[in-house]
Amino acid sequence: LCRLVLVRGSRYNPSFIEPEVNRELYQKPWEELSEEEKQKMELKAVQPIKAAPPSLSSSVFRDPMISKFTNMMMKEGNKVLARSLMSQTLEAIKRKQLEKYHKAAEGEKDTIECNPYVIFHQALKNCQPIIGLSSITKGGKTYQVPVPLKDNRKRFLAMKWLISECRENKHRRVLMPEKLSQELLQAFNNEGPIIKKKHMLHKMAEANRAYAHFRWW
Amino acid sequence: TLRLICTTAAVQRRNVGASGPEKYTEEFIKKQIEEFNLGKRHLANMMGEDPESFTQEDIDRAIAYLFPSGLFDKRARPMMKHPTEIFPEQRKIQWGEDGRPFHFLFYTGKQSYYSLMHETYGKVLSVQKYQDELTAQDLLPEKEKRNLAGSRWLTKIELEEMLLEKLSDDDYSRFIQLLEKLATLPCGDIEEKYVQKFSREVPVQLQKVVIEPLKYDERGVAFSTGEGRRKTASATAVVYDNGTGKVTVNGIDVLHYFPVLQDREQLLFPFQFLNRVGKHDMVCTVSGGGRSAQAGAIRLASAKALRSFVTEKEVEFMRQAGLLTVDPRVKERKKPGQEGARRKFTWKKR
Numbered sequence: 001l002c003r004l005v006l007v008r009g010s011r012y013n014p015s016f017i018e019p020e021v022n023r024e025l026y027q028k029p030w031e032e033l034s035e036e037e038k039q040k041m042e043l044k045a046v047q048p049i050k051a052a053p054p055s056l057s058s059s060v061f062r063d064p065m066i067s068k069f070t071n072m073m074m075k076e077g078n079k080v081l082a083r084s085l086m087s088q089t090l091e092a093i094k095r096k097q098l099e100k101y102h103k104a105a106e107g108e109k110d111t112i113e114c115n116p117y118v119i120f121h122q123a124l125k126n127c128q129p130i131i132g133l134s135s136i137t138k139g140g141k142t143y144q145v146p147v148p149l150k151d152n153r154k155r156f157l158a159m160k161w162l163i164s165e166c167r168e169n170k171h172r173r174v175l176m177p178e179k180l181s182q183e184l185l186q187a188f189n190n191e192g193p194i195i196k197k198k199h200m201l202h203k204m205a206e207a208n209r210a211y212a213h214f215r216w217w
Numbered sequence: 218t219l220r221l222i223c224t225t226a227a228v229q230r231r232n233v234g235a236s237g238p239e240k241y242t243e244e245f246i247k248k249q250i251e252e253f254n255l256g257k258r259h260l261a262n263m264m265g266e267d268p269e270s271f272t273q274e275d276i277d278r279a280i281a282y283l284f285p286s287g288l289f290d291k292r293a294r295p296m297m298k299h300p301t302e303i304f305p306e307q308r309k310i311q312w313g314e315d316g317r318p319f320h321f322l323f324y325t326g327k328q329s330y331y332s333l334m335h336e337t338y339g340k341v342l343s344v345q346k347y348q349d350e351l352t353a354q355d356l357l358p359e360k361e362k363r364n365l366a367g368s369r370w371l372t373k374i375e376l377e378e379m380l381l382e383k384l385s386d387d388d389y390s391r392f393i394q395l396l397e398k399l400a401t402l403p404c405g406d407i408e409e410k411y412v413q414k415f416s417r418e419v420p421v422q423l424q425k426v427v428i429e430p431l432k433y434d435e436r437g438v439a440f441s442t443g444e445g446r447r448k449t450a451s452a453t454a455v456v457y458d459n460g461t462g463k464v465t466v467n468g469i470d471v472l473h474y475f476p477v478l479q480d481r482e483q484l485l486f487p488f489q490f491l492n493r494v495g496k497h498d499m500v501c502t503v504s505g506g507g508r509s510a511q512a513g514a515i516r517l518a519s520a521k522a523l524r525s526f527v528t529e530k531e532v533e534f535m536r537q538a539g540l541l542t543v544d545p546r547v548k549e550r551k552k553p554g555q556e557g558a559r560r561k562f563t564w565k566k567r
Contacts, residue, residue: 011545019539023490026534044537046367046419051517052539054479054509057486080477 016050021058063117065124065155072159088177090116093184113188123187127158129198131205136214145214146205161194162187169193241304249300256297273298308381329380330388337395340408348404368416370396375417428524428532431458441525445517447544450506454518458526460498462488466515467502480512487520487540491527513544 030038055067066086074082093116101112113119134147149157162183170179186192257276261268264279276297286294311328312318322328322335371379373389400412431439439458444451464471464484475481488494499519503511520540524532535541549558556562 011547019537019542021490021538026537045533049537049539049542051542051544052486053544054483054513056539057482058490058538059482059485062482079479083477083479 012050013048016048017044019049019052019056021052021056023058065121066117068155069120069159069162073163085176085180089180089184090120092177092181093119096181096185119184119188123184124155124158124162126187126190127161127194127198128154129157129201130154131202132157133201133205133208134215136211138214143211143214144204144208145211146208147215158194161197165194165197241307243309246300246304249304253297253300260297306378306381327382327384327388329382330384330392333380334392334395337392337399337411340411341395341399341402344399344402344404344408347407348402351404367419369419371415371417376415428529431525439526441522443518443521443523445514445519445521445543447513447517448506448510448547450503450510450514452501452503452511452514452518454499454501454515454522456519456522456526457498457500458496460496462495462497464499465501475508475512477508480508483512483516484519486516487523487535490535490538490540491523491531493523493526497523497526516540517543 055071056062070079070082070086073085094114097112097114097116097119101109101114104112113122129149131146132149132153133144135142136145137143162180166176166179166183183192183194187194257271258268260276260279261271263283264275266275280295280297284295288294311320311323318324320328320332322331325331370393373384373386376389376392377384396412396415399408429441431441433439434457440455442453442455444453446452466474471481471484475484484499485494488497501515501518503515505511506514517540520535524535524541527535532541551558554562
């Protein structure tokens, strides 16, 4: 094994392509593929492909959003702890929802959502801001200019707010999974501190509407 | 634009052809060639073989026999090769005795590059003129789609070697854009030969690896072996057919050896991808590395072993899912003057 590491860059040659793990794409028979997909497959047959990282797998239980969130929660590379916290959070959500389900009346049982993954995705979607502020310096003064955000940035902001909210504004004795599940359920119902933060950001953007023309991209 | 971030040996080799006028005169090279041929005949005589049919491989073997060397680097050992391979190709002096340059684009600095661009653009214009004539007569033929998968353009290094001149990334990308334009024009087939000079064949299938046939052990059960490495961990896996999905690592059950869910997921990944979760048994040995590296090494070993059980198409799918590539990422070395591989020491103002 060559241990001579090349400095400044990835270890792969730039011609390597990201791997595609989704099994459904590979199970379609050849005739059903459209023209574009056939061309893509042919191109891919000639190009070398990177190895799949350990967080990627084709199992049914893997969710890219949950993996990203787990990585953001991870401290100092302790993936084991982060993953256990995540599973405990999902379990806590499920327990709370089941409690509500059993206590509810017959008519309301349909409206209560028990699947923790659905709750997680919906809560994240509710937390995502639509518009963000960016500081632009013009004529010596720095203005906060409202700017449309990309999808990646929205998801990142939502996850970051969730995690920082849970780490700072909690009682010393309350554990992370409990607090996280509380926040997620509140976000799912469009209430709670993170939704407030999102609305504050929107209001600030609306207030600074006058500077919108400073944006050049 | 593609910027080559990771450097290879080819990039680090200096483009000797581009550096200034010749250091070796033509007569010198001719003398070297004569001496080489004479020496070849003498060598054949010494070894007792026929001087007429003495090939380069015979020369290499003779030199290795007469001058044995224990040096590791092949380039440091004594070698006898044709002078054109040893003395790199150089540009002849570009100006005559009166100091007047031969080529009209000499004063641009990159004469061969600009003359090439000039020629290519001339071809583009002529193709467009031909196209206009055809549209005037309404005889425009339908363009068949060029097969993109089988060929690639010349890399920047190859182009530099061809022109014997240093190029910048910008120049190279402009040239490639021109070539693409020429190739995609409807009547571009006329200039097919010219374009082919600048394209190389890519081996159509990247599956150059030979798939081994299945082996059968004493009980008649089919099995196959695979080896995998990841970050100082190396593993060998033996995958048996007609099994229940039991996995043994170093004599220990997988649940005891890998308590973490992520590692077991990685072990199951190849089987789950091919829908063969409960059908195979696996016995592996692994050493070195850490928890995650060992899991990755076993994953690679089992994927390689599964290749013999599966059709070629599925092998290609496994390759596209990233299961069959060796992960080249290793721990980056610590550099002097820094605290770690990338982290610098804390900056203190005074």
